[in-house]
Amino acid sequence: MLARFTLIAWLVAFCTPTWANTILTSIKPIQMITNELTLGVTTPDVLLGTNASPHDYALRPSDVKRIHQADLVIWFGSDLEPFLTKVLESQSNVLTLSAIPNLKLRAFSEEEHHEDDGHHHHGTHDPHFWLGVTQANTVADAIAQKLMAMDPAHSATYQANLTRFQQQLTQTDEQINQQLTPIKQKPYYVFHDGYAYFEQHYGLNNQGHFTVSPDRKPGAKTLIHIRESLTAGKIQCVFAEPQFQPAVIQSVVRGTQAKIGELDPLATTIPLAKGSYFAFLKSLAQSYTNCLGK
Numbered sequence: 515m516l517a518r519f520t521l522i523a524w525l526v527a528f529c530t531p532t533w534a535n536t537i538l539t540s541i542k543p544i545q546m547i548t549n550e551l552t553l554g555v556t557t558p559d560v561l562l563g564t565n566a567s568p569h570d571y572a573l574r575p576s577d578v579k580r581i582h583q584a585d586l587v588i589w590f591g592s593d594l595e596p597f598l599t600k601v602l603e604s605q606s607n608v609l610t611l612s613a614i615p616n617l618k619l620r621a622f623s624e625e626e627h628h629e630d631d632g633h634h635h636h637g638t639h640d641p642h643f644w645l646g647v648t649q650a651n652t653v654a655d656a657i658a659q660k661l662m663a664m665d666p667a668h669s670a671t672y673q674a675n676l677t678r679f680q681q682q683l684t685q686t687d688e689q690i691n692q693q694l695t696p697i698k699q700k701p702y703y704v705f706h707d708g709y710a711y712f713e714q715h716y717g718l719n720n721q722g723h724f725t726v727s728p729d730r731k732p733g734a735k736t737l738i739h740i741r742e743s744l745t746a747g748k749i750q751c752v753f754a755e756p757q758f759q760p761a762v763i764q765s766v767v768r769g770t771q772a773k774i775g776e777l778d779p780l781a782t783t784i785p786l787a788k789g790s791y792f793a794f795l796k797s798l799a800q801s802y803t804n805c806l807g808k
Contacts, residue, residue: 535552535555535556535585535665536556536559536585536586537552537556537558537559537584537585537586537588538559538560538561538581538584538586538587539558539559539587539588539589540560540561540562540568540587540588540589540590540594540595540598541560541561541589541594541595541780542560542562542564542780542786543779543780543781543791543794544560544588544590544644544653545558545559545560546644546781546786546790546791547650547653547654547657547679547791548588548657549786549788549790550654550678550679550788550789550791551658551661551672551675551676551679552661552672552675553671553675553788554668554671554675555665555671555672557786558588559580559584561577561580561598565756565757565782566757567757567758567780568594568595569594569727569728569729570729571595571597572597573597573598581598581601581602581605582605584607585607586608586660586661586664587602587605587607587608588608588611588657588660589602589608589609589610589611590610590612590641590643591610591612591613591637591641592612593612593637593641594612594641594642607664609656609660611643611653611656612639614653616652617649617652617653618648618649619639619640619641619643619649620639620710621638622638622639622640640707640708640710642708642710642711642779643711644791645708645709645710645712645779646711646712646715647683647687647715648711648715649711650683650791651680654676654679654680655676658672658675658676682789682792683792686792686795689796690716690796690799691716693799693800693803694716694717694802694803697718697802697803697806697807698716698717698718700719700751700806701719701721701748701749701750702718702719702720702749702751702752702753702775702805702806703720703721703724703740703749703751704720704722704723704753704777705723705724705725705728705752705753705754705755705758705763705777706723706724706726706727706728706755707725707726707727708779709779712798716799718802721743721748721749722736724736724737724740724762728755728757728758732762737762740752740766741766744766744767744770744771744772745769745770747770747771749770749772750772750773750805750806751772751773751775751806752766752767752774752775753774753775753776753777753801754774754775754777755776755777755778755779756776756778756783757779757780757782773805773808774805775802775804775805775806776801777798777802778797778801779798781794781797783797784797
């Protein structure tokens with residue numbers, strides 16, 4: 515009887531379809547959100563390495579191989595990762611986050627879309643969704659639904675992870691709001707126009723940016739305006755980024771009272787682990803506090 519039961523159990527296990535659980539995400543922030551949802555099942559991989567930017571990345575043959583071997587590829591869309599557009603056309607299982615019906619993305623204004631040097635955004639909407647609490651919550655739900663559809667055997671785990679994600683996101687949001695309240699009126703500049711979801715959600719006082727996208731050089735009129743603001747003592751901080759540290763920031767700030775801070779939109783220094791996405795949001799808030807809170 516025991517032998518028969520063991521045989522039946524073996525046949526059921528052998529015949530039940532299993533998912534290889536190979537998930538490939540385009541950038542680290544998407545990997546961190548996905549990792550919160552796959553805890554206890556698998557660990558998602560990421561295509562872009564540390565200090566690589568989706569704005570100017572070029573695919574290597576090894577990248578293409580990894581894409582083709584993945585069971586699921588999660589990316590934002592061509593507005594953020596244009597280098598993936600062509601190769602993903604032939605990929606069957608892809609989750610394009612920008613196509614989520616209820617994802618509320620910020621539309622670029624005409625003024626934002628065109629800078630004084632003629633450069634413009636790749637798309638019409640801000641792709642930096644992972645910096646917005648509302649947007650990240652929507653994306654997490656969509657990823658969880660996709661995972662449950664692909665791997666129904668672990669549906670209960672994905673659902674439990676999603677619930678925990680949403681609860682922790684709410685707690686983190688409340689903590690950050692309290693932390694940033696004292697500095698909400700402090701004026702500053704950022705290197706590129708990528709933090710609006712975070713800044714608008716918490717009511718921060720961003721006075722502008724050097725460039726709309728890191729792969730575009732700042733225009734002359736923009737630099738003159740920023741320099742004048744810094745010289746007049748109106749700006750307390752200018753934020754650089756670890757992926758891009760152009761000498762232009764040093765030269766514009768030199769001789770003024772403004773400090774240079776750093777914002778890391780891709781979480782390059784935060785190791786992937788349980789809770790890493792929330793640690794990333796907190797570290798971003800701390801970067802604002804460090805430069806504006808003194």
